[in-house]
Amino acid sequence: MNVGFIGLGRMGAGMAANLLKAGHDVTVYNRTPGKDEELVQMGARSAAEVAEACDGEIVVTMLADDHAVESLVYGDQRVLASLAKGAIHVSSSTISVAFAERLTADHAAAGQRFVAAPVFGRPEAAADGKLFVVAAGESEAVTTATPFFDAVGQKTFVVSETPKAANLVKLSGNFLIASVIESLGEAIALVSKGGVDRHQYLDMLTSTLFGAPVYKTYGGLIVDRKFEPAGFAAPLGQKDIRLVLAAAEELRVPLPIASLLRDRFLSLLAHGGDNLDWSALGSLAARDAGEAAN
Template structure:
């Protein structure tokens, strides 16, 4: 199976090496060609355009937002015009429900297959092949993609034949993570102002009430005040919560907490801290409690 991979950012550059290591013929494309050098040295082929990466049986996109996916798929030398009939586009990006629906319709009209398969996990999980994959699309196409999912992640969860359902599940999950980060941020600000050791507090939380990885990961980042380098930026957190709110409006589902968290991320962005890890909500809560360190200081 000849595979193309488009998007070698922090996630894509951690995912694509697994496909090379598994012996799958791989073409890679990224706007910054240098990011592909290690993959090419290990046996991948560099594709000059997204379309050049999409001439095999499968092309995977792992891009930052709707605009990047739209340009890559619908733009000049894009995936839509190059992907052979019957071949599959697997979108692993976190994108809007509306764009996922548009992609499904466009690929169907072109005689191509489309699968949404966004992931849960930070770059370190991607590098370890430990991502959780949320997939939706035609059953027979998902079966063909299973070996790819097994190469990239530790488990795949299936949500039916409509690709956009996977995107909605992913957005709901990112909303829950952001809600957890905001709750942790406020709790750490509260006990921290009373002089309680944040690491002792984290140990209590994660050894008793909240043992899930999300509490350990983001509680640890907040306790350490370690917001750089980002695994996922506040700017991207704002984008994803906004996409969840867009979907909620279409479905007429009020999400008051999501609206609040969107404003919290926007506050970080307005202060020049949008490129910090999204756990920098902890820094914002501490600032609100009287800390005078600049928010943009990672």
């Protein structure tokens, strides 16, 4: 399959590498020069402009937010203007439900197809091809894009023929992860201040009631207080909570915990957390309890 890949951050670089390992022809583009060097050595073609990555069956965007996607999709020599009729734009970015709806309509008007396929997993999972893909779009387009899903993920969940549904599912999942991070941080702060070793406490939790990977991964980061380098930066977590609240408002679904998380993320960022992993949210309870960061 001839694939264009736009966005070579920690997630995108791993995904593009796995496309190459699976034998696909891959053209890569990144706004920051030089990030494609390793992929080019693996056999990728480097695109100097967005349009050069849009001459295949599929172009994938893996970018930070609505603004980043919009800047590379709309305009002269961008995705919408360059993609052939019938070709597919697969968005693996975590974007708003409203923007996914706009992309669906605009690609349809141009005779193109749009599939939303955000992913669950941190950069290590992206590098190992172990992401979980949440896909939504017209069934034939999803089928055409399946080799991409298979190359980057261990399992794909097709949730709807309406692309924005995948973005809603992704945002709901990130809301749940942030909820786990916050509650873990609070529980760990409580027992730690009460004299219980936090590492021993986490081992007990994850060996009994809470053995899911999310508790092991984020619990480990919280007890080790290892928030750098960021696998998923705190401002992106704050963005996702803002987007889930926007979706909830549109659907008239109260999310009181999400409102709390919005304020907790703002507190983290106000105290200089911009470069930290979003798991640093779990450090706020210890700080509020007057525990030293050690």
